[in-house]
Amino acid sequence: MRASLPELRHTAAHVLAYAVQDLFPEAKPTIGPAIENGFYYDFDRAEPFTPHDLERLEGRMAEIVAADYKMTGREVSRDQAIASFKSNPYKAEIAREIPDGEPITLYTIGEFTDLCRGGHAESTGAVGAFKLTSVAGAYWRGDEHKPMLQRIYGTAWYDRAQLDDYLARLEEAQRRDHRKLGAELDLFSIEEDAGGGLVFWHPKGAIVREIVESFIREGLRERGYLPVVTPHVASERLYEISGHLENFAANMFGPLEVETQRFRLKPMNCPGHILIYRSRLRSYRDLPLRFSEFGTVYRFERSGVLHGLNRVRGFTQDDAHLFCTPEQLQGEFEQTLDEALRLMKAFGFAEFQYVLSTRDPKDRAETDAVAEAAIRRALERYDLPFEVDEGGGAFYGPKLDVNVRDALGRPWQLGTVQVDFVLPERFELKYRGADGADHRPVMIHRALAGSLERLFGNLVEHYGGAFPAWLAPVQAVVTPISEHQVPYAREVAARLIGAGFRAEVDESNEKLGYKIRHWKTQKVPYILVAGKQEVADGTVNVNARGSDEKRTISVGAFLEELRARVEAKE
RNA sequence: GCCGUCGUAGCUUAGUGGUAAAGCACCUCUUUGGUAAAGAGGAGAGCACGGGUUCAAUCCCCGUCGACGGCUCCA
CATH class of the missing domain: 3.40.50.800 (Anticodon-binding domain)
Incomplete structure (x- = not known):
């Protein structure tokens, strides 16, 4: 039976590790899974792998593939597994952590044996065509406090034609890169003298942004949102109350000292909108109250993560906060999701990924179950497939994200809708109910385009710079x-x-x-x-x-x- | 931030231990042209920045900054 592509790629990862074992015996293999379009394998080695090393590895890999070694597996006891990897602490660590009851298996091709749960082709000859594409640093188990390993990326296919086709698609994708088109079409720039992650919108980009903004505003107006405008800096006090300083400080710019006060650039618009809510007594008759703002926020991002318009340090969200009664929560959430789908459709995006992120287990409260249930019900109502990211939610509650992919297939989060029982509590928000008593409102945080910067970057790639007439800077x-x-x-x-x-x-x-x-x-x-x-x-x-x-x-x-x-x- | 790669005119690139070359873009002139590049001329970089080695560095070494590919994190 022919191997599936993931099996073929997983096998290619073993072939790579085999080649590394032969050419760089001091390198310790760690993990090497199949990924979309290919595979990677992480090694612990003091010396970096150079581009020349990759060529040598490709040569050795070709021999291993040509030899068509059979992939043979055998089950071993935990002790045997640990013993056979006594010189490789990474493999030993994995062997120790495999849950009881799950089989521990070793797989061998030729002279190379790897601890692996399986899922391979029958023999190395199944790897029809492959290419090593890059080498990158990666932390052991994705934890920056653990050692940095070297990750070798590769792509693998059934045959040469498929490989060439893939490489051609990659090249085409690079032509659509919004950073390249941004310069060619004079849409925006990021200026070294101003700092990374800060976007300068040129006239042709800014006009598109204006069109996008007015289109979004139209939807907001029809759905009963009220505009608000809030300051870009605020006293630290505000972020102490909101909990941002406690939970989000690593992503905030440092304090600005003025006279006796310390200010912060705003990282999120919610505290400002909450202050407006709280500025007067609210009645249940006022709810739901929907405050919207194209709010520009500043977040500190580590230099290595900045990426064109997709990861910046200052960006404008099509933000809004809905204050509602618990009874209104479901309806408001669904209305929001409905609007998100309408927007994305208008912008021509067709493929989305929906991710439900639950709150960090250490913060979980009983209200989170209510919030999550509302999100799940809404997803079911719209019949949307979704993934779950446990613990990936905001510090104040679970959320639903809508992701799209850029030209190179990397997913980026655009829309986000979040349910929040926490900030109303922290700010002691209330509304006067029909019963004359005070009640706590529920909040929904939502940015449907996400950030105008990221949306724009993705639009540029989606259209390859050829904006449809309604968006084109010059029609x-x-x-x-x-x-x-x-x-x-x-x-x-x-x-x-x-x-x-x-x-x-x-x-x-x-x-x-x-x-x-x-x-x-x-x-x-x-x-x-x-x-x-x-x-x-x-x-x-x-x-x-x-x-x-x-x-x-x-x-x-x-x-x-x-x-x-x-x-x-x- | 960490690992790796890279950094030559506005852009894309060539190049060498003895103060740098080309195409496009730009400016001027000629041309007034029918659907993806008319012709000629001109200006423009001291080779990211700072140190070091050397008689001499854009080229070698070190550091800094920035970009890119990842890791981590998020709109």
């Missing part, structure tokens, strides 16, 4: 064939701009072919060519992105076409 460029048509081109552009569209005129002293090429690489949806004929007829020749068809139509007809496309958000 149409009027391109005169010679300078004689410049006045007409300006008139046409003025009409478009007057109708609310984003248009430019290309007045450069270049031939038409050059201009077309320029605007094609800028991925503008419409290039409107104006020559002698068009001027005489009051028309434009439409060169639409993604189509070879050229049409000469009246300016009015083009306006209608553009209007229709923008309204349809195509």
Whole structure:
């Protein structure tokens, strides 16, 4: 029977470890699983593996694959396992920790035996085509207090054609990288003189952001959200009450000392919104109360984790906090999820990953069960498949995240909806009930696009920089064939701009072919060519992105076409 | 922050122990051209920054900063 791809890749990991054992006997193998598209194996070795080492390893691996060693497994006792790995503390540690009752197995190919739970191809020859791709540091068991190991990444497939295809896809993905397109399309930059993780939105990026913002605002208005605006810095006192200093300090910028007070850049918008809630007596008749803000927050991220627009130190959330009665919780949560799905659909994302993160077990309270149940019910109502991340929730409660993938397949969290019984308690929030007594409201924290920066980065990659007409920074460029048509081109552009569209005129002293090429690489949806004929007829020749068809139509007809496309958000 | 790789004009890259080359972009001129690059000329980097070795360093060594790929963490 043919091995599955994960089996093949897992086998490739063993082959790699075998090759390492042969060429670098001092390296201690630790763990080496199959992953999406390939495999990795972590080794403990003092010397770093160099790119040249990888080539040598690939050569040895090819021999091991060609030898087609049979993968043979045998079950051993815990003591035997520990004894056979007495020079490898990592393997011994794993052997010690395998739960009682679970079999402990050793697998051998040729001269290499590994502690492994199984799931391999029958022999090494099954590894049709592979390539070692990179080496990276990785902590033993993902714990930064434990030793750093060297992780060798590889990709493996049934055959050469599949491998080549995968490598080609990788290259294409790199062409779509938002950091690359961001520079090419003049959308944004991150400036060394300002510091990493701080985004400068250029005009063409900022206009897209404005469009995104107004689209989101429309949804907020329809769903009864009220706008609020809160300061970017606040006294430390606020974050003592909220618990951020206690639970989130590692992600906060340090204190700003002014006169006798210490201030902090805000890491989250919730405390500010809570202060507004608390500023007056609230009645059950006021609830649910939904405060929304495009709130810019600052979080300290360690330098090594910054990544384009996806991991930054200052970002703007499409944030909102809903204050409701416990009875309203379910309905509010579902309404929020509904809006999240609507947004993502409008932005053209199709594949999502839903992750329910529960609260850290050390903080769990009985209300968490209520919160989690609300989230699970909502997921069921919408029939959404989801994963569970135990303990991955916010410090104040469990949450539901909506993730998308970037061009290279890395998942990024965009939307998040969180249920919170804790902050209302810490801030002693209340509302006057129908019974005349005070009650504690429940909060929902929600950012549906997540951060505008990350959303934008993912949009750029999703569209490969070719924004649909409703989002494109420049929707149409009027391109005169010679300078004689410049006045007409300006008139046409003025009409478009007057109708609310984003248009430019290309007045450069270049031939038409050059201009077309320029605007094609800028991925503008419409290039409107104006020559002698068009001027005489009051028309434009439409060169639409993604189509070879050229049409000469009246300016009015083009306006209608553009209007229709923008309204349809195509 | 940690491990690894990298750092030459705005961008992409070449290059050498004896003060750096090209294409694109930019500017000027010629050209007024019909759907992915017209022609010519010009300007632009002392080779990320700081030390060291050397008669001499962009090239060798050390440190710092930054970027990239991961680890950890999160929108």
